[in-house]
Structure formats: C-alpha cells, structure tokens
Amino acid sequence: MAEDFPWNSPYAFAENDVIRNVDLDGLEKVETKFTFTTGKPKVQLINSEITIVNANAPREEIFKIQLANRIYTANSYKTLEGRDNGIDEIGDFSGISTLQKEDLISALGYASYIINDVYNGNVEQATALQSNAFRGSGKELDFKSKMYDLRLIGRNQLLEIDGVTYNANEAGNYLWGLSLEYHASFISPNAIAEAGSQIQGRSDEPHEQKAISAGRIKALNLLKDNSIKGAVLERRIEYRENAKDKK
Secondary structure (H helix, E strand, C coil), rough: CCCCCCCCCCCHHHHCCCCCCEEEEECCECCEEEEEEECCCCCCEEEEECCCCCCCCCCEEEEEECCCHHHHHHHHHHHHHHCCCCCCCCCCEEEEECHHHHHHHHHHHHHHHHHHHCCCCCCHHHHHHCCCCCCCCCCCHHHHHHHHHHHHHCCEEEEECCEEECCCHHHHHHHHHHHHHHCCCCCHHHHHHHHHHCCCCCCCHHHHHHHHHHHHHHHHHCCCCCCHHHHHHHHHHHHHHHHHHHH
C-alpha cells in the first residue's frame, strides 16, 4: 500500500491536501467545490482530477473550471484567483476568450518588433528592460497586460489557449515564455522568471513556471512550421509601420 500511495500515511489529515478537502472520518479525503459568483454567467472551479504518473513521482493535479455548460481545464487552482484588472488580487471573471493561432502569431509578431526593431535583436536586453521580470523601464513585453490590449479583451475574461484556461498573470507568463523561446533567448525563460522573483524577495510560483513551460513548448512546435515564420514576420512589419505612423 505504501508503494502505491507514497503521499499518504496514517498521520496525514485529508491525505495531506487540506486546502481543497475535508477528512472523511480519518480514512480518506473528500474534495470540496469552490464557486466564484460573478453574476451571470458563473465561473466555478469544480473537483480536481488526480493523475498518478507512477508511485515515485509527484501527483499531477488537473483542475477543471466550468462556465455555463462547458468544462475547461485550468492551468492551476490559482487560475480563478488571479487579477482581472491589474488592481485587485481576487479574480471576478465573467467569461472566457479563446486565443487562436492567429492571436499567438500576433503576439510573436509584436515581440519580434520589440526585440528586433527596437533592441536590434538583443532578446536579453529587451527582456531586461521591457518585461516585468526585472522591473524594467518599460512593459512592452509584459503580456499580462499587452495581450488584452492587442486583442481588445476586457480584463474580466480568462484566456483559453489550446484548451487550457489562464488568468491574466498566467497567460502573460505563457506568452512571455512563447516569445522568448521563439526568439532563441540565450537564458531560459523559466530561469529569468525565477531570478526576477528572487530579486523581488520571493520564489516563482509553480503555476507561473508551468505556464511559462507550456508557452515554450508551443513555440518549439510553431517553429516546426515554416509558414509560421512568414506570418510572424508580416505581423512584425505591421507593428513597425504602425509605430512609424504614430511618430
């Protein structure tokens, strides 16, 4: 039994998962349901599914959220707690917007414009000065705000990418990891994020690192498609020309 359930013991209340569960007469946990009411419609976090990869590996927790009659996979249990307007730390989400491949290309095109045209291809310098990781002088690569502006999406929307929903912070991390991996950052985006968090006196949260990693994997898959590179270049040129027109 111990080999099959390494996280449990006779001394573990609610199987060591006390945030989302209560203990059933000292024998096993019972998962609770959290509901976040936002008026109509309602977004809610429903019971998580537990997947055991193998007896020696940590459990992978797959969270689900529900909007109306549709169930989505959530990046983490923090997804519904994220900021929806850049001020409040508690989410009040009323809908979910899907980012299609074209939206990801748009984000990559914008990042390409900043990295290549503004910073002459120096991805590390652009990252240091234009992202939130090191509190740089600008926020052009701070996608937790930028993507909502590019898409004209209200901050009360969660973002769905490839079937997974993210709040603004998580989606920003995803798109940041996507952009840096696509542009071949010499330093790992995960390491940059962790270093930036350490400077701020904390460790990067697991759900933030998870979103960055998902973005990096997506970038590697996109790079296999040569047509994507041409589409990103077209968007880069559009952003560059638009910037000239504004001057």
